[in-house]
Each structure stands twice: as structure tokens, then as C-alpha cells.
Amino acid sequence: MTWVNPPTPNFSIIPAPLPLLATAEEATESTLVLAGVLLSLIAVxxxxxxxxxxxxxxxxPPVLxxxxxxxxxxxxxxxxxxxPEGNAQASDSLIIxxxxxxxxxxxxxxxAVFTSQSEVISVLSELGVIILLFEIGLESDLKELIRVGPQAAIVAVVGVVxxxxxxxxxxxxxxxxxLVPAIFAGAALTATSIGITAKVLAEIGQLSSKEGQIIIGAAVLDDILGIIVLAVVASLAKTGEVEILxxxxxxxxxxxxxxGAILLGRFLKPFYVGLINEMKTRGQLLLVSLVFAFTLSYIAAAIQLEAILGAFAAGxxxxxxxxxxxxxxQVIPVADILVPVFFVVVGAKTDLSVLNPAVPSNREGLIIATFLILVAILGKVITGFTVVGQxxxxxxxxxxxxIPRGEVGLVFAGVGSASGALSPSTEAAIIMMVITTTFIAPPFLRLVFRESPEVAEDSSNVES
Incomplete structure (x- = not known):
């Protein structure tokens, strides 16, 4: 019998197990991203x-x-x-x-883990403000908002212009x-943080008051006008000209x-109630309502508006x-989980190092910031006196x-910085203006509402 030697295998054609190793490494990174998110939420x-x-x-106010x-x-x-958007590196993070x-x-x-973990927390923060505005919409009276619409429109327009x-x-x-950086800084003064103001109004029992409804209505319009202003100044920074279209x-x-959202919602209300009444599974009311809110939020974001406007309209x-x-x-427990993420993230992104006068660029920024803070406060305070006859x-x-600019003002500063339109001192001044107006507005809002005797009673009812 003749033995035939088998061919010698060519091991060079066998691929190295790199994909398997890469997959294992990606799985490890994914696990560590989850660990980083969990640590971040614990801290939040x-x-x-x-x-x-x-x-x-x-x-x-607790929101402060x-x-x-x-x-x-x-x-x-x-x-x-x-x-990462603050030029931070993974080595700067204590969690990493x-x-x-x-x-x-x-x-x-x-x-990679640092970037992914930060993105997850940012998304949870955005979900938090969407839930907050949905909750605020639920607590608002559409008929009252329509009734105060003209006053809210006047307040909003004056508060922007x-x-x-x-x-x-x-x-x-x-x-x-x-001119261009000056326009950017001026545009940052137009914003109003509806999230912060609405939370404080709810805490002191003034969300459904006539003043509260005017503030909320004007803040919603401010968001719309702010989006338009931001689009205009962003195009101005990029192209040197405003795109009218x-x-x-x-x-x-x-x-x-x-x-359209309000009219469509009114048309679909009977179907919404009927669907919920027919469903037998757990959580049907909350989940169907969130689907509606998220759908309107998506539509708003898809047409270059703010997602929070869709959530507010759904509410x-x-x-x-x-x-x-x-x-x-049923929304309260969801809000208790997600809304704090939003407010803590706003605070976490605030860099107080711009207040250090030892840095030369900050000195010029401090002077400009003082001017911006005065304009930011007075430019909004005068809006209340535009409502006449009452x-x-x-x-x-x-x-x-x-008054509070909050995350909205930080968006303007971020866009201006990314476009290269702002000098370090001007950017620092805008951030300081945002910090100051965000932190002084909640206590002052509670203070000025105390002038009316029913506020104490309403506030005690809310706290109880």
C-alpha cells in the first residue's frame, strides 16, 4: 500500500482572530461605558x-x-x-x-469610554427637559394661555428686542x-430658560396664576424667537450674510x-381616550402619552425647532x-428620575474659572460681563411693564x-465659540452672564411673588 502524504496546510491563509479580539474589546468597552453611566447617575x-x-x-427653590x-x-x-465639548479629556474625569x-x-x-458615557448622560439630560416641558404642559391651561396670548406675545417680543x-x-x-461677535453676544441675551422658570413657578404654586401663564407663554415664544435669532447669527458667522429664506x-x-399640533391633538383626543380605555396592559396611559409627546418632539426637532416645544404642545x-x-x-416618578439629570448637567457644564480675575483675558471679560448682566436683567424686567390695563x-x-438664560444661553455661547466668532473674553462674558442670570432668578422669583398674600397659601399647599 502506498501512503500519500497529505498536503502541508498553508497557515498563512488562515486569518488572525482580530475580529474576535476586536469584538471582545468592544464588549468590554460597552460594559465600562455602562459602569461610567451608572457612576455618573450616582453623582447626579x-x-x-x-x-x-x-x-x-x-x-x-430646590432647582437652584x-x-x-x-x-x-x-x-x-x-x-x-x-x-468633551469643554475640551476636557478622559484623564480629567474622576469617574474615568x-x-x-x-x-x-x-x-x-x-x-472612547469617556466620550460614550458623556453622550449617554447628555441624552438623558435632553430627555429630562423634554419630560419637564411635557409635565409643565400638563399643568398649564391651554385656554388661559390663549387668553393671555396677546400679553405673552408683547412680553416675548420686548424681551427679545x-x-x-x-x-x-x-x-x-x-x-x-x-459687529459679528457683538451680534452673537446680543443674541445670547434674548433667550429665556423656560425649564428653570417653570420649575420654580411649580414649586411656589404659581404656575397656573395669570402671571405664571404669561411667563410660560412668553418663554415658549422666546424659545421660538431664540431659535430664529440663533439661526440668523449662526449663518451670519459662517457666511457673513443672513440667509433670508x-x-x-x-x-x-x-x-x-x-x-397644527394643538388642532391635530384636539381632533385625536377621542381616539386617545378610547384607545387607553380599551387597553388592558400595565402602563397603558403613561406609555401612550409618552409616545404622543415623543412624536411631537421628534417632529419639532426634524423641522429644526426645539424638541421641548413639541413636548410642551403634547402636554x-x-x-x-x-x-x-x-x-x-404617573408622570411624576418619570420626572423625578430624569429632570434632575437636566439641571445637574446644566450646572456641571458651567465653568466658574471664567470668574478668575488673575487670568488677563478674564479681566476684560469681567467688565464686558458686568455690562451684559445689567442689560440681561433690565432687558427682561421691563417686559412686565409692557402689559397695560391690568x-x-x-x-x-x-x-x-x-431673566434666567440657563442652558439656552449656553447654547448660544457654544455655537459662537464653535464658529470662531467669539474672542475668549467675549465668550467668558457670555458664560458669566448666563451663570449670574440663572442663579439669581429663582430666589428673586420667589421673593417677588411673595408680595401677593395668596402665594404663601398656595406654596404651603404644594409643599404639603
Missing amino acids: YIASKLGGELCARINL GELVGGVVIGVSVLHLLIF QLLEATAHLSPESAQ APFAAGTAGLVYIFGIP NVVYLIISAGVFLV LVLAETEKREELEE PDLNKIAIGVGM
């Missing part, structure tokens, strides 16, 4: 509760404590919760350092700042969306159904309610 919830409880005990808690764990102090020490995170994978014009002109003619598109789409529509009270109760209205409260 501890900061929000400690800050909120502290403020509640000294008779300040959540913002302060965010500052403490954020880029300004502890570096627990930081984000903890993962390297306890979960065997390699330095090579640290940046006055600070924008005064800020831009002052920066150009007093400080000699070039884009501005017209934003104005028309905003109006059509809001009116307004569902507030007119017989399921309103039951839905409000002597019993708390006009100063309306103006104070429009």
Missing part, C-alpha cells in the same frame, strides 16, 4: 438631593440647589461629571480615573467689539407646528382630556420670571 442624584434639600431648608450641586460635581470643582483603578479600564480605551438691541449696540459703540422657513414652520393637548389628573400622577397684575414678577 446625590448632588441633586443634597443641593435641593439644602436650598429647601433655607427657603430657596440642583444647579449648585451640578457646579460642585462638574468642571468647576470636583470634575466628576465633565463633558475610578474606572481605571477599579474596573481595569485601559488608557487606550479611556477616551430690548436686550438684543441694547447689548449689541453697547458692545459695538462702548467696548469697540466687532432660512429665517422665513423657521418662522413659518414654528407657527404651523404649534397651531397642553393632553391636559384637556379626562385623563389629565391620572396622567400627572393694575392688579404682578408686573415685576413677570419680568423676573423671564
Whole structure:
């Protein structure tokens, strides 16, 4: 018998197990991203509760404590919760350092884990503000908003035009700042953080008051006008000219969306109630309502508006159904989980190092910031006095309610910085203006509402 030698195998054609190794490495990174998110949420919830409880005990709005808690764990102090958009690296994050020490995170994978973890927390923050505005819409009265619509429109327009014009002109003619960065800074003065104001109004039992409804209505319009202003100045920074067609598109789409969402919602209300009554599974009311809110939020974002406008419109529509009270109760636990993430993240992204006068660029920024802060406050406070013919209205409260810029002002600063339109001193001044108006508005809002005797009673009812 003749033995035939088998051919020698060519091992060079066998692929190395790189995909398997890559898959294993990706799985490890995914696990560590989850670990980083969990640590971030632990820090967020501890900061929000400690800050909120502290403020509640000294008779300040808990939302202010959540913002302060965010500052403490954020880029300004502890570096627990930081984000790449502030030019931070993975090595700057204490959470990433903890993962390297306890979960065997390699330095090579640290940046990828840091980026992914930050993106997840940012998404949860955005979901938080969407839920917040949905909840605020549920607690608002659409008929009352329509009734105060003309007053809210006047407040909104004056609150945009006055600070924008005064800020831009002052920066150009007093400080000699070039026109484009001056316009950017002036545009940042137009914003109003509806999330912060609405939360404070709810905490002191004034959300459904006439002043509260005017503030909310004007803040919603401010968001729409702010989106348009941001689009205009962003195109100005990129091209040197304003794209009129884009501005017209934003104005028309905003109006059509809001009116259309409310009309469509009223048409679909019977189907909504009937569907929920027919369903037998757990959570049908909450989930169907969130589907509606998320759908409107998606449509708003898809047409270049803010997603929060869609959530607010959904809340307004569902507030007119017989399921309103039951839905409000079911949304509260969801809000308790997600809304603190939003406020803590706003605080965490606030860099207080711009207040350091030892840095030369900050000195010029401090002077400009003082001017911007004055314009930011006065430009909104005067809006309450544009409502005429109603002597019993708390006009100063309306103006104070429009003061906080919050995350909206930070968006303007971020866009301006990314476009290269802002100098370091001007960017620092805008951030300082945002910090100041965000932190002074909640206590002042509670203070000015105390002038009316029914506020104490309403507030005590809410707290109980």
C-alpha cells in the first residue's frame, strides 16, 4: 500500500482572530461605558438631593440647589461629571480615573469610554427637559394661555428686542467689539430658560396664576424667537450674510407646528381616550402619552425647532382630556428620575474659572460681563411693564420670571465659540452672564411673588 502524504496546510491563509479580539474589546468597552453611566447617575442624584434639600431648608427653590450641586460635581470643582465639548479629556474625569483603578479600564480605551458615557448622560439630560416641558404642559391651561396670548406675545417680543438691541449696540459703540461677535453676544441675551422658570413657578404654586401663564407663554415664544435669532447669527458667522429664506422657513414652520399640533391633538383626543380605555396592559396611559409627546418632539426637532416645544404642545393637548389628573400622577416618578439629570448637567457644564480675575483675558471679560448682566436683567424686567390695563397684575414678577438664560444661553455661547466668532473674553462674558442670570432668578422669583398674600397659601399647599 502506498501512503500519500497529505498536503502541508498553508497557515498563512488562515486569518488572525482580530475580529474576535476586536469584538471582545468592544464588549468590554460597552460594559465600562455602562459602569461610567451608572457612576455618573450616582453623582447626579446625590448632588441633586443634597443641593435641593439644602436650598429647601433655607427657603430657596430646590432647582437652584440642583444647579449648585451640578457646579460642585462638574468642571468647576470636583470634575466628576465633565463633558468633551469643554475640551476636557478622559484623564480629567474622576469617574474615568475610578474606572481605571477599579474596573481595569485601559488608557487606550479611556477616551472612547469617556466620550460614550458623556453622550449617554447628555441624552438623558435632553430627555429630562423634554419630560419637564411635557409635565409643565400638563399643568398649564391651554385656554388661559390663549387668553393671555396677546400679553405673552408683547412680553416675548420686548424681551427679545430690548436686550438684543441694547447689548449689541453697547458692545459695538462702548467696548469697540466687532459687529459679528457683538451680534452673537446680543443674541445670547434674548433667550429665556423656560425649564428653570417653570420649575420654580411649580414649586411656589404659581404656575397656573395669570402671571405664571404669561411667563410660560412668553418663554415658549422666546424659545421660538431664540431659535430664529440663533439661526440668523449662526449663518451670519459662517457666511457673513443672513440667509433670508432660512429665517422665513423657521418662522413659518414654528407657527404651523404649534397651531397644527394643538388642532391635530384636539381632533385625536377621542381616539386617545378610547384607545387607553380599551387597553388592558400595565402602563397603558403613561406609555401612550409618552409616545404622543415623543412624536411631537421628534417632529419639532426634524423641522429644526426645539424638541421641548413639541413636548410642551403634547402636554397642553393632553391636559384637556379626562385623563389629565391620572396622567400627572404617573408622570411624576418619570420626572423625578430624569429632570434632575437636566439641571445637574446644566450646572456641571458651567465653568466658574471664567470668574478668575488673575487670568488677563478674564479681566476684560469681567467688565464686558458686568455690562451684559445689567442689560440681561433690565432687558427682561421691563417686559412686565409692557402689559397695560391690568393694575392688579404682578408686573415685576413677570419680568423676573423671564431673566434666567440657563442652558439656552449656553447654547448660544457654544455655537459662537464653535464658529470662531467669539474672542475668549467675549465668550467668558457670555458664560458669566448666563451663570449670574440663572442663579439669581429663582430666589428673586420667589421673593417677588411673595408680595401677593395668596402665594404663601398656595406654596404651603404644594409643599404639603
